[in-house]
Amino acid sequence: MSAVFDAVMLLLLIATAVTVARARDLVAAVVTFGLYSLVLCLVWQHRGAPDVAITEAAVGAGVTSVLFLLTIAKTARSERR
Amino acid sequence: MKTFALVLVLVVAATMVIGIAGLPPHGDPDGPIHTHVGARYLERGVAETGVRNLVTAVLLVYRGFDTFLEVVVIFTALVAVLALPSATRRPPPARGESTAAPRRGSDDAVPVSPVVFFVVRLLAPFIAVFALASLYRGHVTPGGGFQSAAIIGAMMIALGLVFGREHAARLVPHGAKAWLQALGPLAFAIIAFVGWRLTGAFLGFPADEAAHALREAMVVVLEVAIAVGGAVILAQLFMALDAPS
Amino acid sequence: MIAGAVLEIAAVALVVLGVAFLLAGTIGLVRFPDVYARAHAASKCDSVGAGSVLLGVALHDGVAFGDLKLVLLALLVVVSGPTTAHALARAALRSGRRPSTRDPAGPA
């Protein structure tokens, strides 16, 4: 059961990371990066690291996303081809 | 560029796969990570530091230097961001100064939805209580200085997003701002010198049983300083990036 | 004994109900045509689903004071989920997304 959870979460991590890399729309990339951080936070909670999980949930998914979105609002929204 | 990147990634991946092939399997109780100094921390950490959350014990007592310089790093990051010209430029005076309807800072901004405004205002005290609880009970539950710094910082950023820049700036008292930003490094420096006077080692913690209360007080000062200083630095980073360029 | 069994059954029923709602919400998130319908599916079903899963977990193994945390979590989910959906839908509307209509002659 635990191995299945781990495998699903790791595949989800890789899928979200690849989506971040492929997204042309920067807002979509940042939102997917927030999802990536939250999945990572679940993995860490599952691996006995609740302290790290709390910090990652607040910083990785919250603060970092907001900082990215502020910068995107000031610059360009989509990656130029 | 794409080809070069792919080749580079493949080379790095091959190197790292060779590297991990030589690592002991994780989760093994007899692996080196669990038998070296980690085992000692787990065995005697509570007796030596008085902190039951061993992550905090390692962070502040056993690996204090690491954390000290880490606090200095985030302070330096804030200094670097504030040193950029846009952060210090005065924002244009807001037209009308209406306080009834909360608006985002710039003139053409979309007004914040009243639903979001209400819910963020409703949840902010709960988030603050959670952060304070994770600081206060950080020695027996997951939590501690960095965790509550992250939570308080995120809460201040959420408030800053719905209240607008002018209101959010008031969350941090203006006169004390400089001191609060530097609170982490300052507290670490002071505690380090106190430890030096007491034990002869920079950032040393008195180990004998009699100094139990003093040791705990030192840990508590560091925790509170990290939480407050870290939260203020995160909020300031947000405000610096939010400033009009 | 009987009370314990009733509690256990209630807990399992709540969790199953919650999972069913989450499944429905997820199917809606994938299958619905536009951002408004998707936000609608995600917020409603996930609020009920996650809320009842949390309540079911609180009832499991008897009721203790610590279960109050789970009730608070359920309240948080019920408050924050719809707010997020509202903010998303509002942002979509302000950025000019038109709801999709079944009428092929209507706006795309």
Add this chain to the structure above:
Amino acid sequence: MTLFGLDLDYVACVVLFCVGLYMLVAKSNLIKKVLGLNVMETSVFAFIVTSGMIDGGQEPIVVAGSAPPYTSPIPHAMVLTGIVVAVSVTAVALALIAQIHAHYGTIEVDELKELP
């Protein structure tokens, strides 16, 4: 779980690191580069936390009701500081990117290279 003698959890971290590295090198957009840097950082954190795992281990908090084995606390403390450093680095990078956009009107490396 192992495959061909390789620990799959570690392999997942390597894959994430490589995705981040590819973004950092191949993408021209500076924000995508910083996102790639963040993916790389988190993959390293995931690797460190994974290496501290122990089978059937609990979080390293010694209170009534918890018993050994505990996961190793050292990786957690290192990663905790690492996460906060990562967000500071990201903030500095983003502030610089906003400055670059204000001065040159673009954040694409290709176009920045063309500038006189």
